[in-house]
Amino acid sequence: MRVGLMGLGRIGAFHAATLAAHPLVEELIVADPVRTSPYGRPGDPFEADAVVIATPTSTHAELIVKACRRGVPVFCEKPVAGTVPDTVKVLEECAGHRVQIGFQRRFDPGYVAAAAALRAGELGELHRVHLVTADPAPPPADYIPLSGGIFRDCHIHDFDILRWVTGREVVSVYATGANRGAAFFAEAGDVDTSAALLTLDDGTLATVQGSRYNGGGYDVRMELAGTERTQAVGLGPRAPLHSTEGLPEPDRPWPDFVARFEEAYRAEIDHFLRGGPSPCTIEDALEALYVAEAADLSLRERRPVEVAEVRG
DSSP states (O other): OEEEEEOOSHHHHHHHHHHHHOTTOSEEEEEOSSOOOTTSEESOGGGSSEEEEOSOHHHHHHHHHHHHHTTOOEEEESOSOSSHHHHHHHHHHTTTSOEEEEOGGGGSHHHHHHHHHHHTTTTOSEEEEEEEEEOSSOOOTTTHHHHOOHHHHTTHHHHHHHHHHHOOOEEEEEEEEEOOSOHHHHHTTOOSEEEEEEEETTSOEEEEEEESOOTTOOEEEEEEEESSOEEEESOSTTSOOOOSSOOOOOSSOOOSHHHHTHHHHHHHHHHHHTOSSOSSOHHHHHHHHHHHHHHHHHHHHTSOEEHHHHHO
């Protein structure tokens, strides 16, 4: 097949190499206003049999809709759009079209195994979940005002994987944050350190923590505590954790999200190219965004927020 790729930034360049090497891709057409790629030819990506969108967030909604109107299957990095109303509009416009949203943790072997163990009853009754997403260094200052804030930009991955692994919905959020680093976070109305308490629809409690200044490396983990055992994701030898009990030191801690989820990124693209039902729909992306909206509102108003409030 011919595949059109839009956007050749960090993740777009990774997708270009993945697509060019895939046995189902005969031709790769790339489009980026400032970058080029050795893996494809420039051209109109909508002339292809499928499109992959890895452009800035502000362009996602328009490009998804354009692809759907042309009847072209589309893979798009999260989010669908920057706001709930815009996401709902895309959902309505693209009803019945094949759209896969890039929440790559769903394809990571660790999260897949945790979901399987929970569903098989190996953990017993789930009571608690803990999630961490911590970047080793902050993104560029000019990115922060456009990011939507740490809960929409960073923790939306935690909210999505929490729903996917547990099979439950978040009903309330109590979030907080702090600014411990560069001034540009506060100037943009954002925080660089975050924490939230989430309540699921069956009463399970989940905690989420994050940082833009985790100097030890890229740290992404999930712990599921049940009545029979606790299952952990992300505790491999490259996790940037140092033990005081003499456990082995980290072996080349993960430097960034691309390195940590390289296998998952390839797997989600492979799934998209091979067709079949979308494993992560616009509806899924909207549900995660509702939780992020509730967390952001809770942070700003310093109060618990019911997710139903932002749905309205």
